[in-house]
Amino acid sequence: MSNIEREQLVQVTDYRWEMAPREKMAVPVVIFASRELVEAMDERVFEQARNVAMLPGIVKASHAMPDAHWGYGFPIGGVAAFDPEQGGVVSAGGVGFDISCGVRTLLTGLRRAEIEARAERLADSLAANIPAGLGSKGLIRLNDKEMTAMLAGGARWAVERGYGSEADLERIEERGCMAGAEPDQVSPRARERQRQEMGTLGSGNHYLEVQEVSEVFDEAAARAYGVQEGDVVVSIHCGSRGLGHQIGTEFLKRMVVEAPKHGIQLPDRELACAPLRSKLGQAYLGAMRAGINCALANRQIVTHLTREMFERLFPDHPLRLLYDVSHNTCKEEWHEVEGQRRRLFVHRKGATRAFGPGHRELPEALRPVGQPVLIGGSMGTASYILRGTTESETLAFSSACHGAGRAMSRRAATRKWQGSRVVSDLAARGILIRSPSMRGVAEEAPDAYKDVSEVVESAHRAGLARKVARLVPLICIKG
């Protein structure tokens, strides 16, 4: 791969780069990142963002967030909107395998000093009670009827079954239940893959962290969100588990096989997609939305398990949900494009929706400030709470980054670090790690990721979202 794409990038502002449309590109590529981050990006990010710009019905631009890295088809950290009236498409690769993988943050009302003495016990009980890692099984088994109800109801289904309260729902995108889900489009194999996985964290970069608010950047927003320096919060990062992975697998293949039938010329077959106005496109949307509900229900159940553990040790401190964001989605939204309101299908692959102040999707308490944008760091490093901005609507259909993004492959990481050493180094810094797999820990070593602070700084300076608070880990349960 040459530097051709990189050479075509023009720096427009300190944090905005553009590649003008040429040849088959329908729109430009727009990248939001500092010079340092752009220079460190893999060539493939530019190539993939350019390929996305060639897809039918794409609107305005093919965007890449500051944490963009090489994905499959779409870059991870890619945002692209499609208009069904203009032959727009939906892409299974543009959503990814882990449908609606996301982060939620819970407020504990505890201060760091209050948990310190019981941190080891808390870490052990969380590790013992929250199924994590490969081969782990959830405690809840769903029969087919309940599975269907879960796929239609999302976190709302979970709350109705006693996992959490009504108050949680308004702090979740879509009020906890993605409309338009079609459980019938979810295959028996996808259901089977989920049978033992409700209420599990998964593996890889998924985690549950107990964190301390180490710094507040925006006092007013922090107050509205209910966080102040020294507070303890819990963040949970997981997704739609086996069900989402199987939906992704099956529709990716169907889209590859059917692309010629729809007359779609793909620059690369991993960009497999289907017209929004096709049977296959609609079937995928129905299944993918059911996958979103599965992720929301899963995070709700993991939250319930977390609350149970906290209640035993800190009975006077109920955990309140600050917010729940999803990373890998395609959502139908209204956006203003050149003065016109248009109904678009926005793909966010490894990117967070970030609605600004006043957005009607936000619950009343958050509306004056904007949506909490929760950015997970890598193991042992900082995470951030940001807030959505008004200008993000014009910049990137109200989207922001989602995390640090890998800087090093898993293979390179295992050659460089030993899991047990990573755990003891972090323990020396006061961070307790619990994981069933030391090799998994090595692959997730903090330095295998980009510096999340630089990614967040770029998002902040580009105006995609504004910094509210920084979180540092105290306990990390790794899958």
Add this chain to the structure above:
Amino acid sequence: MSEELRWEHFSHQADIGVRGHGRTPEEAFEAAALALTAVVTDPRKVLPEKRVEIACEAPDLELLLVDWLNALIYEMSTRKMLFRRFEVKLEDGRLQGTASGEPIDLQRHQPAVEVKGATYTELEVKQAGDEWIAQCVVDV
């Protein structure tokens, strides 16, 4: 047979590539499957005690490789097993195969990461000189 299979991983920034080498496409598919297991654990730690039958079908060899790996990922996920020995027969766009392995043992296998799915990224099944190569990136 599987013991002699030649496989390797190749780098992908976020994920990992699996590549199998073989004298025939069948052998390259078997080796790619072993590379898939190696994403999760050291295959030498896996005992080939229980055999699972696998069948898939696709319009071409490359799509068939993705299907084969995805079928293995499905069996790993639903049976909570890891596989070490593979047999593949290819005929007219159809694959008939077996995978032998055992249930995951967290202590012994130290599984690094769960594989979510095989992708079309860097997907190739080709003859290079006197050997076959079968490869793609898997999402973890």
